[in-house]
Amino acid sequence: MSVLxxxxxxxxxxxxxxxxxxxxxxxxxxxxMQDVLHLEVGAPGLFxxxxxxxxxxGLLALFFFAVAVELQVxxxxxxxxxxxxxxxxxxAAAGGVLLPIGIFxxxxxxxxxxxxxxxxxxxDIAFALGVLAVVGRGLPSSVRVFLLALAxxxxxxxxxxxxxxxxxxxxxxxxxxxxxxxxxxxxxxRQLGGPRHVLISVVLVVLAVMTWVLVSRSGVHATIAGVALxxxxxxxxxxxxxHALEPWVNALVLPLFAFTAALVxxxxxxxxxxxxxxxxxxxxxxxxxxxxxxxxxxxxxxxxGAGTARLPLADLLAVGALGGIGFTVSLLLAELAFADQxxxxxxxxxxxxxxxxxxxxxxxxxxxxxxxxYRKTTPAAQP
Numbered sequence: 588m589s590v591l592x593x594x595x596x597x598x599x600x601x602x603x604x605x606x607x608x609x610x611x612x613x614x615x616x617x618x619x620m621q622d623v624l625h626l627e628v629g630a631p632g633l634f635x636x637x638x639x640x641x642x643x644x645g646l647l648a649l650f651f652f653a654v655a656v657e658l659q660v661x662x663x664x665x666x667x668x669x670x671x672x673x674x675x676x677x678x679a680a681a682g683g684v685l686l687p688i689g690i691f692x693x694x695x696x697x698x699x700x701x702x703x704x705x706x707x708x709x710x711d712i713a714f715a716l717g718v719l720a721v722v723g724r725g726l727p728s729s730v731r732v733f734l735l736a737l738a739x740x741x742x743x744x745x746x747x748x749x750x751x752x753x754x755x756x757x758x759x760x761x762x763x764x765x766x767x768x769x770x771x772x773x774x775x776x777r778q779l780g781g782p783r784h785v786l787i788s789v790v791l792v793v794l795a796v797m798t799w800v801l802v803s804r805s806g807v808h809a810t811i812a813g814v815a816l817x818x819x820x821x822x823x824x825x826x827x828x829x830h831a832l833e834p835w836v837n838a839l840v841l842p843l844f845a846f847t848a849a850l851v852x853x854x855x856x857x858x859x860x861x862x863x864x865x866x867x868x869x870x871x872x873x874x875x876x877x878x879x880x881x882x883x884x885x886x887x888x889x890x891x892g893a894g895t896a897r898l899p900l901a902d903l904l905a906v907g908a909l910g911g912i913g914f915t916v917s918l919l920l921a922e923l924a925f926a927d928q929x930x931x932x933x934x935x936x937x938x939x940x941x942x943x944x945x946x947x948x949x950x951x952x953x954x955x956x957x958x959x960x961y962r963k964t965t966p967a968a969q970p
Contacts, residue, residue: 597837598717601914602947604842605940608849617852624847634800642847643922646840648799648813650915653836654712654742655817656829661739663822675887676736679903682883683737683910684708684744687871694870695863703864703924703935705752707871707942709745709916712738713841715909718947722955725962726902733898734906737880745916749808753923756806765801765812768794773819780824808923841915848918849940851933864931868913868921868938873945877907901960905953911946913939 611620629635636644662668687707695701715738719731772794778787795816803809817825854861881903888897898906917939925932 596717597841598714598721600838600842601711601714601845602944604845605849605914608846609851609853609940611846612850612852617850620850624850634804636803639847642844643919644803644809645799647844647915647919648810649832650836650840650844651746651810651813652817653829653832654739654746655814656820656825658739658742659818659820659822659825661736673736673740674891675884676733677740678887678891679733679880679884679906680737680740680744682879682881683710683741683876683907684879686879686882687875690875691863691867691871694867698863699928700862700864700867700931700935703867703921703931705748706917706920706924706935706939707868707875707913708741708748709913709920710738710741710876710910711912711914711916711943712742713837714912714914714943714947715950718909718912718950719954722951723958725958725965726954727961729898730902730906730957733884734909737906737910741910742916745920746811746814748920749923750811754807758805761801761805762807765798765805765815768798768801769815769819772798772816773821776819776821776824779821810919844915845918848922848936851936851940853937854930854934861937862931862934864925865934865938865941868917868935869942869945872911872913872917872939872942873949876911876946877904877949880907880910901953902957905950905957908946908950908953911942912950913943913946917943 611617624639625637627635627637628641688704691704691707692701695703712735715734716731719726719734723730772791775787775791775794779791781787795812798816799809799812802812802815817829820828881900884898884903884906885900918936921932921935921939925935
């Protein structure tokens, strides 16, 4: 299972799953696969979801739980545990969010594609770190630390956008009940390790499932349940749980979500006829992310970086290109932003795939160049 915890293989599996989904959607198997994903599964009369929603709302909550646990660690004892540490990557992350939004809205104007502005704001942290692990041998650790902090802050933005923008028809009773269960979950998790460890563990699983169901019923996107539980759980047990879930998230949850999200029929139209839902997402990821992160990061290091080491602009550009690999959260945002507009949703999804793949190629080139530079100029960086 250790290979599934590495940064390299999961990135390859995610890319392969997305490619497979796109291939299946554009083959004779496509319509049948779509029919399967729309099948309702659950307890009839009580709680049912389509297979597609079980994946996007249910399984993906495990991914967001793992993200929230990592975020909790970083906020308390890691790279974001003080305002001074968080300020520079926070400013860079802001640039990597604001510029893609500006590019998207500049292309979409007030047209039907405009609701898709959140789509190019996300970074796939697992994929970005995977690329860094594959081609970044020799880079100083400060580059990885900066990327990790920036990507985690990016995840916070994505979580907030999902919670704020895609919440409709709030059921206050269900939401308050879910919040109460999260509190109980957090308190009980601090009792693990004693003589009732097994019993408490079972109760925590039940509470987690009940919380997810209540959040789903409340009108808030169900993945937010994973975020809340990950932040509330006692840190020791949370890290052990994340460690246990990591191979399953990497090998099953993320590839399965990437496969289903990429089941998009490529429209038989010239590139010039594609809507801003495609071009805005593509340009936001490929141009907006690297330029926004690099420029804002460069400014941050000169205005808020007193007493800290500076990354060269070339390193910031490499980090920015890694930030343009949107994949998981961007695919989810595309689904949510255009839930009632399938044609635009498909074009936004294609924009995410094309933009992420282009950013991947750009990132491999820039990171490889910078790693070669450091191996050449700093012999100690070689293993």
